[in-house]
Amino acid sequence: MAENTQIEHSISGDDGGNQRPSTGPSRLAGFTVFASVALPILAAYVVFYTGIGIPSDTVNQGELLKPAQQVAELDLIERDGQRINLSDEEPKWRYLIVADEKCAGECEKLLYTTRQVHIRLAEKAPRVERLLVTGEPLTELRHQDLASQHPLLRFSMADSQQVERWLADSDHAQLARPSVLLVDQNGFAMMVYNNRHTGNQILKDIKRLLKYSYEK
Numbered sequence: 003m004a005e006n007t008q009i010e011h012s013i014s015g016d017d018g019g020n021q022r023p024s025t026g027p028s029r030l031a032g033f034t035v036f037a038s039v040a041l042p043i044l045a046a047y048v049v050f051y052t053g054i055g056i057p058s059d060t061v062n063q064g065e066l067l068k069p070a071q072q073v074a075e076l077d078l079i080e081r082d083g084q085r086i087n088l089s090d091e092e093p094k095w096r097y098l099i100v101a102d103e104k105c106a107g108e109c110e111k112l113l114y115t116t117r118q119v120h121i122r123l124a125e126k127a128p129r130v131e132r133l134l135v136t137g138e139p140l141t142e143l144r145h146q147d148l149a150s151q152h153p154l155l156r157f158s159m160a161d162s163q164q165v166e167r168w169l170a171d172s173d174h175a176q177l178a179r180p181s182v183l184l185v186d187q188n189g190f191a192m193m194v195y196n197n198r199h200t201g202n203q204i205l206k207d208i209k210r211l212l213k214y215s216y217e218k
Contacts, residue, residue, distance in 0.1 A: 063203035137162035
C-alpha cells in the first residue's frame with residue numbers, strides 16, 4: 003500500500019511544492035518559427051519595392067513610380083456618375099489603364115495585353131482588377147464594344163488635368179497615354195507599364211507581388 007502511494011506521488015510530481023513547467027524554451031521556439039516565415043516575406047516585399055539587393059539586370063520589369071501615389075486622392079467616377087472609393091472596396095491589386103477619350107489603337111493593344119495577363123493568373127485572378135480610366139465618358143457604342151471584349155473590365159473617368167496634378171510630384175509627371183498604373187492592396191499606385199512592356203514582363207511582376215503579399 004505504501005509502495006502504491008509512493009508511485010502515485012512520483013507520477014503526479016507532487017512533492018509538496020507548486021512547480022510550474024517552464025514556458026521559456028517553447029516561447030523562443032515559437033518566435034523562431036514565426037521569424038523564419040515572416041522575415042523572408044517582408045524582405046522580399048521590401049526588395050521588390052526598392053530594388054535594393056537585386057542585380058540591375060533582374061530588377062522589376064515595370065517602372066517604379068516614385069514616390070508612390072495614393073489613388074484615394076484621385077477622383078475616379080463610374081459611368082453612372084458615382085464616385086469610386088477603392089478604400090471602401092475589397093483590397094485587391096489593381097491595374098489603372100489611363101487612356102484618352104476614345105481608347106483606340108494603342109489603348110486597345112494595352113487592354114488586350116492586360117486582359118491576357120489577368121487570364122493567365124488563373125486561380126489568383128480574383129485578387130486582381132482592371133479599371134479603364136478615360137478623361138471623358140466613352141460613347142455608348144464604344145463602351146459596348148469594349149465591354150463585350152473585356153467583360154471583367156471596369157470603366158471609369160478622371161479629369162485629365164487632375165491626373166496630371168495628382169502625378170505632378172512624381173517621376174512620371176508627364177504620363178503618356180495610354181499607360182498602366184499598378185496599384186497595391188493599400189491603394190498606392192507604385193509601378194508604370196506601357197506598350198513597350200510585354201505581357202510576360204507584366205505577368206512576372208504581378209505573380210511575384212501576389213506570392214509575397216497576403217490575401218486580405
